[in-house]
Amino acid sequence: MSRIKTTFDHLKQQGKKALIPYITAGDPHPDQTVKLLHAMVANGADMIELGVPFSDPMADGPVIQRASERALVHHVGLSRVLEIVREFRQQDNVTPIILMGYANPVEAMGQEKFSDRAKAAGVDGVLTVDYPPEECKEFTALLQARGIDPIFLLSPTTEPARVEVIVNQASGFVYYVSLKGVTGAKNLDIEEVAQKVAEIRTLTDLPVGVGFGVRDAATATAVAAIGDAVVVGSRMVQAVEQSNDQNLVDNVAALMKELRIAVDAA
Numbered sequence: 571m572s573r574i575k576t577t578f579d580h581l582k583q584q585g586k587k588a589l590i591p592y593i594t595a596g597d598p599h600p601d602q603t604v605k606l607l608h609a610m611v612a613n614g615a616d617m618i619e620l621g622v623p624f625s626d627p628m629a630d631g632p633v634i635q636r637a638s639e640r641a642l643v644h645h646v647g648l649s650r651v652l653e654i655v656r657e658f659r660q661q662d663n664v665t666p667i668i669l670m671g672y673a674n675p676v677e678a679m680g681q682e683k684f685s686d687r688a689k690a691a692g693v694d695g696v697l698t699v700d701y702p703p704e705e706c707k708e709f710t711a712l713l714q715a716r717g718i719d720p721i722f723l724l725s726p727t728t729e730p731a732r733v734e735v736i737v738n739q740a741s742g743f744v745y746y747v748s749l750k751g752v753t754g755a756k757n758l759d760i761e762e763v764a765q766k767v768a769e770i771r772t773l774t775d776l777p778v779g780v781g782f783g784v785r786d787a788a789t790a791t792a793v794a795a796i797g798d799a800v801v802v803g804s805r806m807v808q809a810v811e812q813s814n815d816q817n818l819v820d821n822v823a824a825l826m827k828e829l830r831i832a833v834d835a836a
């Protein structure tokens with residue numbers, strides 16, 4: 571069974587929702603990423619969404635764009651990210667890692683080679699923002715043949731008919747993007763999220779993760795009451811950005827703890 575499914579099943583038995591922090595691999599420096607991943611797990615992360623730095627991250631707002639820039643200064647590309655996952659796996663064989671990235675680096679490596687290397691490194695899920703689900707059936711098949719879950723985004727404007735097509739291709743969970751626009755946006759409408767997630771649940775039994783715009787404890791609690799998982803990206807990356815070498819791990823750990831309490835309060 572996949573680590574993602576095992577994790578969701580486990581949480582369900584405990585009556586808990588999943589907390590999924592996002593950070594960009596290699597930010598602020600590639601030598602710090604594995605340490606940050608373990609610190610997030612030790613302080614309440616159930617799974618981790620790990621971003622592959624990219625020069626033109628069009629789905630990302632300024633905070634996560636800057637994270638990519640910081641990582642690219644150190645030439646952190648897809649191969650290095652996979653090495654980071656492999657290193658993380660030496661001490662954690664339980665926590666799912668979802669790679670989040672853009673199609674370009676995957677294409678450059680080749681879909682099949684990427685799928686093999688991701689599997690070997692210990693990747694559990696892959697979210698490729700700019701592959702339209704309808705056009706990446708082969709890639710989806712390559713991933714699933716290796717037990718890696720393809721994660722797809724559903725947005726407020728995804729029509730039910732298309733939701734159905736997408737969820738039938740997905741495994742692990744589906745990711746509901748609670749806002750139009752880029753990562754790091756504000757003012758999420760809880761009522762709208764609840765309504766849309768309820769609609770998605772009529773079309774699939776997969777767990778529904780919710781992300782975009784969760785930047786404080788109160789929002790995390792509200793979103794955890796609706797979805798099966800809460801994704802927090804820009805707020806995590808902001809904590810990285812505002813830290814120095816001395817307090818980086820402590821600051822990220824403290825934020826993680828606060829979000830864990832908020833999610834468990836749902």
Ligand SMILES: O=P(O)(O)OC[C@@H](O)[C@@H](O)c1c[nH]c2ccccc12
Pocket residue numbers: 592619621629630634670699723752753754755781782783784785801802803804805
């Ligand atoms: O930053 P936010 O608003 O907390 O949203 C999560 C998000 O950052 C993370 O899931 C993510 C980072 N880059 C993405 C690109 C597309 C979809 C999702 C993402």
